Amino acid sequence: MSSETEELERLATREYKYGFVTDIEQDAAPPGINEDIVRFISAKKNEPEWLLEWRLKAFRNWKKMDDPTRRPAPQRWARVDYPEINYDEVVCYSAPKKGGGLASLDEVDPELLKTYEKLGIPLEEQKMLAGVNVAVDAVFDSVSVATTFKQKLADDGVIFGSFSEAVQEHPELVRKYLGTVVPYNDNFFAALNSAVFSDGSFCYIPKGVRCPMELSTYFRINAMNTGQFERTLIVADEGSSVSYLEGCTAPQRDENQLHAAVVELVALDNARIKYSTIQNWYPGNADGVGGIYNFVTKRGACRGVSSKISWTQVETGSAITWKYPSCILQGDNSVGEFYSVAVTSGRQQADTGTKMWHIGKNTSSTVVSKGISAQNGQNTYRGGIKVLKNASNARNFTQCDSMLIGDQCGAHTFPYIDVRNSTSQVEHEASTSKIGEDQIFYCNQRGISTEDAVSMIVNGFCKEVLAELPMEFAVEATKLLGISLEGSVG
């Protein structure tokens, strides 16, 4: 082993910057997942009867379903491997005692405000940097603790806030769209979420409104043994547009924690939704101890003509990532996009990709996936392109690139293509490259350290995807990629 490699190995035991725990009084449900818990959560949130019924239906379905990642091959879904989760030990609901729900910022526990400041997300509007044009909904464990710029958004008719609040204030909208993109029995994890989801964000952009600022939700898992089951629903009415970002972090713990979220997007005629994710859950340590199990169902429906949904994700965290942000291209001329960077180092495993269902005529989709594997990381791209019979002139372009750093990691690509219309056109391009020692030496010879070189080369590799992120977040993502891969070249 060269001295350079040794130094890099040392650096590889990087610090997870967001691994701290907030000491705060919590109000939690007893562990386990059963009908009583479902009723407990629903009652906590003072939910209408129909929503409780919906949760119970989901719960009863979930009990009958099996975990798709645990089936024997070849029925097994996803190339991930982890010990069985004991659902009797999972705490579904945990909320800070003070604040949460409908509290104004003044009532929020100062400890919480400090937590978000420490994470770089100040919640007090006056503290935000001039020129920052982002409204934030902060979700702490199971509840939303604060939403910024609500009033300013309301002036334009934009509804943005916690899911629980939306259930109280706009039940007709929630009821109309909830579960219409991801049904309660869609899959094991989505059914689980539907039964016990505790909070999340809700967003509605009225007809013809271009949302005046970026919307974002910052998810933080804090309590021990707590699963986070949040649900996000974004509806863009005719001719409206919105850009939305989610960020995620969690404390550093030796126990694995479950995160099973559902995100539903609905775009009506000529509406546009851009959804960006920077996922930085605690990935576990170098030996694979601890970390978040991230099992997420994200799906958008381009219901209206000429609507567009664009997913961009930068996945650097979690012990296991299992997610396929997808688009149902129902409206004629609708457009679906998926831009992804997934990094696995240490013992991280990611099985991620997208599905594009072409249903309407002249629908088009673009998929650009960049997978980076380092150390013992395993990175899988799984993509499904489906062109139905009536989807005349559908078009898809998929580009799937993998980069390997070191010789202990793996990159895997599983594209599924199913075309039932002869006028459609589907393209798939794939490449695999190894970060070259010669590239690193070239940078070193110009005075650039190996760490900076890796970061630069990886960012270059991901350029097309990073370019899709809103400006403020592209900078964060660029830094994050550097940190995630620190010391992984051997």
Next chain:
Amino acid sequence: MLEVKNLHASVEGTEILRGVNLKVNAGEIHAIMGPNGSGKSTLAQVLAGHEAYDVTDGQVLYEGEDLLELKAEERAQAGLFLAFQYPVEIPGVNSSYFLRTALNSIRKARGQEELDAMDFLAQAKEKMKLVEMDASFINRSVNEGFSGGEKKRHEIYQMAVLEPRLAIMDETDSGLDIDALRIVSNGVNALRSSDNATIVVTHYQRLLNYIVPDFVHVLLKGRIVKSGGKELAMELEAKGYDWIRKEFADAEAVSA
């Protein structure tokens, strides 16, 4: 400035350099010539700090310090520059960003203030003129899709921006047409000063018509077997390497 003493280096167990001695002073240009496989590029790579080569014996002093103790980036920060024979492509990283990162890494290591994008650009544009490079280059990915000649000009442009004290040019002339050769040479000559030194590694005497060396060394089987002035290069051009091979073989036979 540079003193190489009895340098031995091997790659994967095969000894390539077998006792190189070389002394370079500030203000001088040294040409290292020799047939294929004589160890010219290895010498350049070893001096630059490539990890694939093991130094098994000898010493290299640079500005009185032990060069071999330094990591590749530290050598660069200390003012050593290698113009690569085969410049490496870095997809997605634009040339301007790359070079500014390089310059700022070097400046930082020297305790100088880093340059912002605007200041850097102003400086870079001046240097581009030196090698007659089109301004569009700086927005292209490092070496990606460059022609052979463009890559070599890009190397000299980087050298102009980084202003090294010791530049090593590894077969910069290979793959260059006559116009590009002139442009590259003009650039190198313009950068020449009494403070810096250049080692030109080449197969052919042709380049030395443009970049006139103070000393010419012939490297053969991992050793410098003959040194002289620029007229030695002419002699090699006229007579080839065989006579030196013979002379060297005789000398080896005597010493054995």
